[in-house]
Amino acid sequence: MGVAENETKGALVLSSGGLDSTTVMAIAGSQGFRIYSLSFRYGQRHAVELDAARRVAQALGAVAHRVVDIDLAGLGGSALTGHMDVPKTDRVPAPEDSIPVTYVPARNTIFLSYALAWAEVLDICDIFIGVNSIDYSGYPDCRPEYIEAFEHMANLATRMGVEEGRQVRIRVPLIHMTKAQIIEKGIALGVDYGLTHSCYDPAPDGRACGRCDSCLIRKQGFVKAGRVDPITYKE
Amino acid sequence: MGVAENETKGALVLSSGGLDSTTVMAIAGSQGFRIYSLSFRYGQRHAVELDAARRVAQALGAVAHRVVDIDLAGLGGSALTGHMDVPKTDRVPAPEDSIPVTYVPARNTIFLSYALAWAEVLDICDIFIGVNSIDYSGYPDCRPEYIEAFEHMANLATRMGVEEGRQVRIRVPLIHMTKAQIIEKGIALGVDYGLTHSCYDPAPDGRACGRCDSCLIRKQGFVKAGRVDPITYKE
Numbered sequence: 001m002g003v004a005e006n007e008t009k010g011a012l013v014l015s016s017g018g019l020d021s022t023t024v025m026a027i028a029g030s031q032g033f034r035i036y037s038l039s040f041r042y043g044q045r046h047a048v049e050l051d052a053a054r055r056v057a058q059a060l061g062a063v064a065h066r067v068v069d070i071d072l073a074g075l076g077g078s079a080l081t082g083h084m085d086v087p088k089t090d091r092v093p094a095p096e097d098s099i100p101v102t103y104v105p106a107r108n109t110i111f112l113s114y115a116l117a118w119a120e121v122l123d124i125c126d127i128f129i130g131v132n133s134i135d136y137s138g139y140p141d142c143r144p145e146y147i148e149a150f151e152h153m154a155n156l157a158t159r160m161g162v163e164e165g166r167q168v169r170i171r172v173p174l175i176h177m178t179k180a181q182i183i184e185k186g187i188a189l190g191v192d193y194g195l196t197h198s199c200y201d202p203a204p205d206g207r208a209c210g211r212c213d214s215c216l217i218r219k220q221g222f223v224k225a226g227r228v229d230p231i232t233y234k235e
Numbered sequence: 236m237g238v239a240e241n242e243t244k245g246a247l248v249l250s251s252g253g254l255d256s257t258t259v260m261a262i263a264g265s266q267g268f269r270i271y272s273l274s275f276r277y278g279q280r281h282a283v284e285l286d287a288a289r290r291v292a293q294a295l296g297a298v299a300h301r302v303v304d305i306d307l308a309g310l311g312g313s314a315l316t317g318h319m320d321v322p323k324t325d326r327v328p329a330p331e332d333s334i335p336v337t338y339v340p341a342r343n344t345i346f347l348s349y350a351l352a353w354a355e356v357l358d359i360c361d362i363f364i365g366v367n368s369i370d371y372s373g374y375p376d377c378r379p380e381y382i383e384a385f386e387h388m389a390n391l392a393t394r395m396g397v398e399e400g401r402q403v404r405i406r407v408p409l410i411h412m413t414k415a416q417i418i419e420k421g422i423a424l425g426v427d428y429g430l431t432h433s434c435y436d437p438a439p440d441g442r443a444c445g446r447c448d449s450c451l452i453r454k455q456g457f458v459k460a461g462r463v464d465p466i467t468y469k470e
Binding site: 150 | 388
């Protein structure tokens, strides 16, 4: 994909303000796309994420940044929407572990569905999401076969895919990268990871807890990349 | 599918309070499922729909009825979310017409995604939706191939489909029925269509306008079924 051919094209980028989605936004920008950043407000735990997402969108020159409220808490079922405690451990999770309680039912499906809606309004075919099947938490909706199935469905769901014969693409540039490779890629593209936030359970002052799955995976990634994580941890 | 084998099973039914979804709820009930009714609050036009959905869930003995707020208006793009006027005509729309302005981008995808989330929380595999490919308004996300693609994706997206080897089913009992057949089926199951609301643009007193696509399709359905529509129209 050449930079020049994308210059007049928009890309919708799902952003949590975390390490992965920020790297994805930098990659989309490096490919010449105009960036439309989309974040979600759900449950109560992640207000600090939204501040990070706003900072990242601004720093990476997004032409628009939208925050959509989604009402997941009323349906229950996850530690990330406020019904259970986020577990703390010292062991980095592995893909073969069972699905953890921080899994939010159908979360990426809901996120991608809103992205599809906004993409259709903007007449954009490229949707970027930072899912990763290597250093991840064992969620079913982070696997390549899930993404392919969503893309197929998306092309049958929309005016773009149906009337105009254009193709919606769910772009997952990180899907086969390790966390260390993602960090290297972002640093090569000039990403300031000090703007990002990854923790599932931050302290009241916004600092990362250092002990949830997300913190452990992030810290291990920086160690393996031989880089210093610019954020501060509570422990 | 026998009634007895479903007696301990729940089914999630997407309900708009309209004619189709109410008939679907009656069908799910007649198959022995315990009914969980799910409705959505979006945009400003459809508050009267939600009253109908609540009445219908109660009348049909749903064990739960939830209303989820969805934030479509902020993304724009449809007459049904408040950004354009709903067109009025005297011609019943045909499937070969182009996609109308009342089309809400990715709406059924967003609806089904929330249904999938709640189904997973409830540990329910059966999701019913009243889409129809005969007497419909030409929306791409009402076609059988779209529903099949969503079902395939749903089984890759969720804990149910992935860990436990169970199958999520998107059940579309109306998909090949005409509006007149839907009405006959509902009447045979004892549905009181006086509880339902179909209009895209109701009067302040809640009466149906009688001239939007949805009213025209409904009125024609009752005429073809040789039945009297129990609701009153403004014109």
